[in-house]
Amino acid sequence: MAQESLRLGAKKDISPPLEWYRVPDGARSLALVVQDIDAPDPEGPIVPWTHWVVANIPPSVKGLPEGFSGKEGASGREFGGIQEGVNDWKQPGWRGPIPPSRGHRIQFKLYALDDEVTKDKLMDAIQGHVLGEAELTAVF
Secondary structure (H helix, E strand, O other): OOOOOOOOEOOOOEOOOEEOOOOOOOOOEEEEEEEEOOOOOOOOOOOOEEEEEEEEEOOOOOEEOOOOOOOOOOOOHHHOOOEEOEOOOOOEOOOOOOOOOOOOEEEEEEEEEOOOOOOOOHHHHOOOOEEEEEEEEEEO
16 A cells, blocks of 8 residues: 555645555455654653544545545545544544644554454454555654
């Protein structure tokens, strides 16, 4: 799986366009997790901050358009069934990075899964079901 196009919607706080290719055979769904892997925790070590969780992406879908977040299922059959989870701001969908300092790495991680999973507790649910994964890191 490779990523070709990415523009972070930081100024407009809209989800960025994403594309991927070469989904492994046998994949039944894809899941996307976007995190600031340099987020400071004032009371401890660096703990990733989740910006976006997307589950049950059909393996036939080759990307998500800019501004997809918040339009769950609104684009017809191609995106039907896709679920957006709650981010670390306790809101569903995308919330763009506004790091307190420069140099934060925003990691986009796409998982190809051998089963469908729900947006709730995605990371626990995918254990033992990952057929492949792709990662893209953008620096803010």
